[in-house]
Amino acid sequence: MSRTVKTKKTQQFGKKRETGNPKSSGSPVRSKPTSKKTSAVWDQAAQWYDALVGLKGSEYQQAVIFPGAVELMQLRKGESVLDLACGQGVFSRYLSQKGMKVTGLDTSEEMIRFARSRSDKSIRFEHGDAQDSKALEGKVFDAVVCLLALQNIESLLPVMHNVKRWLKPGGRFVMVTTHPCFRIPRQTHWGWDEQKKIQYRRVDLYGSESAIPILTPPFAQSKTFTVTYHRPLQSYFQALAEAGLCVDGLEEWTSHKTSDPGKRSKAENRARQEIPLFMALRAVPAALKE
Numbered sequence: 001m002s003r004t005v006k007t008k009k010t011q012q013f014g015k016k017r018e019t020g021n022p023k024s025s026g027s028p029v030r031s032k033p034t035s036k037k038t039s040a041v042w043d044q045a046a047q048w049y050d051a052l053v054g055l056k057g058s059e060y061q062q063a064v065i066f067p068g069a070v071e072l073m074q075l076r077k078g079e080s081v082l083d084l085a086c087g088q089g090v091f092s093r094y095l096s097q098k099g100m101k102v103t104g105l106d107t108s109e110e111m112i113r114f115a116r117s118r119s120d121k122s123i124r125f126e127h128g129d130a131q132d133s134k135a136l137e138g139k140v141f142d143a144v145v146c147l148l149a150l151q152n153i154e155s156l157l158p159v160m161h162n163v164k165r166w167l168k169p170g171g172r173f174v175m176v177t178t179h180p181c182f183r184i185p186r187q188t189h190w191g192w193d194e195q196k197k198i199q200y201r202r203v204d205l206y207g208s209e210s211a212i213p214i215l216t217p218p219f220a221q222s223k224t225f226t227v228t229y230h231r232p233l234q235s236y237f238q239a240l241a242e243a244g245l246c247v248d249g250l251e252e253w254t255s256h257k258t259s260d261p262g263k264r265s266k267a268e269n270r271a272r273q274e275i276p277l278f279m280a281l282r283a284v285p286a287a288l289k290e
């Protein structure tokens, strides 16, 4: 399946861009409940995702994402953490084992059911939409983390407003996505340059936001899709800034894997180390201007 749906017209870089909400300036609180379809699709994907990730996480989660995210979050033992779009709770369990007080929120009831059945009762799992301005009303945390999920959420700005609302003064927000510049489904590919003998990464589309349907493995017959929302970097930074969050850390993580020895293995390993797989970003509530 190779349908890519553009969500808006390409705009010139450097110009201010709307960030997924038509009323993106002025009003302080925005709410965008998930369409039934989004949660229903993730409900259907839950069993497959749970089998993929298991109790302790996928290979990438264990080797790259979890340790990297914990370091960026600058956690102290006993702090409260919101695991936003927690899925079946794999990172919530990891954080809990490190002595944190964890709450997980996810829009899929099935994911939450898996999370509860796989985790210690001390972790609180709530069903809710990260875009909903009423979600976890009155709750605040030392840190909010969102792993590999912002790219599955339709509107960024309401999420960022909520993150700001959920953070205590001095709180940290850490988000990890597949790298928005180099890992765009169906728009980025590895290629081989025969003359230079290098493996390169080709980028066919970057500046336009787009909604890319992904045929998730268990649905091969049923034609059910999850959606990956591609956004250029400026969309993330604009939404964060508009919500009053200030980026104070950015890391680009490469794969921990290496190729088996062979004719191209040196070039493949070099490319893997040069072209990051994930982007991790930390933001904090912006200081109030006098």
Ligand SMILES: C[S@@+](CC[C@H](N)C(=O)[O-])C[C@H]1O[C@@H](n2cnc3c(N)ncnc32)[C@H](O)[C@@H]1O
Pocket: 034, 038, 039, 042, 053, 084, 085, 086, 087, 088, 090, 091, 105, 106, 107, 108, 111, 128, 129, 130, 131, 146, 147, 148, 149, 152, 153, 154
């Ligand atoms: C790829 S999974 C990542 C799950 C988990 N963070 C992890 O690293 O294993 C994406 C998750 O985002 C959740 N999700 C999608 N839209 C959401 C929304 N609007 N609010 C809360 N969760 C959402 C899905 O239900 C799914 O569990």
